[in-house]
Amino acid sequence: MKTITSLAITIAATTLLSACGNTQKPAEESHEGHDHAKEAKTEVNAEKGKVSLKDDKLNAVYPHYIHLTTALTNGDVAEAKVAAQAIELGAKELSNPASLLALTAKIGDATDIEVQRVAFASLSDDFIQRAKVSGVAGGEIYVEYCPMALNDKGASWLSNQKDIKNPYYGESMLTCGEIKETIK
Template sequence: MKHFLKTAAAPVLAIVLLAACGNAEEKKAQTAADSTASAATHDHAAMQSETAAASVQLKDDKLNAVYQHYVHLTQALIKGDAKEARLAGNAIETGAAAVAGGEAIKASAAKITATSDIEEQRAAYSTLSNEFISLVKKAGVNNGELYVDFCPMALNDKGGYWISNNKAIQNPYFGDKMMTCGEVKETIQ
């Protein structure tokens, strides 16, 4: 009888194991599909942001040029792409040199360019954003709208601001970890 149970149990056990492996493969396939969908959503949002950036026109042409790179930097931080953030930081650093009152922006951008640590880049981005928001408010907007967004949890609960051209929150301080954490605090028209 024991021999019969062992013999009968073996095929059942094999079927259960195969089914479990099949479920694991299905879960891997679903995880890959979810990851691809998430990446597509981020890419679509980045394209929308870049298109909206092109439709926004600041009154100060030199600051407007920096703004285009600021959008690039924000998108890089949202994606957690330190290399792209460094490229955008370098462009901001160069452009800010031509902007009246752009010294603090230039200094913050230099910090972003100098490191490949995404968290250090995000900390420097906060300072850069505060200065950039101030300059944008002084200069004004010829065309479009900008939103001053705030995340209270950024920078170890100190909070962080940034400018966006979209009402939907995409958090550059946390990226995928907490993409929608934050709120619109002000609209610049």
């Protein structure tokens, strides 16, 4: 009886160990056609550099601007549209919203990332001016600049972090740029 129990334990242990050594992926882990490069794209974390603007209405819209910056950095046309729509909704509450509304509509209607990025440059100029007028109640906002954006005309954007994550070139030139100013 003892021999049978020992044999059963040995077989069970061998089966368990061989199952653990199985290098074949289960069916649910197969990701044929899955874009792992997209998952690996850099994400700009709005929480990392928590910022609060003095203008409550602008403060409500600003996280959507950061969301848009992240989407463009990641080269995600669909997510940029979502962020632009959120900015558009909040922009209606701001003073002189016409420019923001036109630019967010352009980003939302675009099917090409480059068209979105061109509109984002003007949108960023508007946001930079609004952030400077508002002032920051908490945290710091960095005005970052890429001299190569828009065919070497250069373009700026706002960021909550000092690390450059370029929304104009995304992964192809992720760290191209510099901090031009800090809004405190």
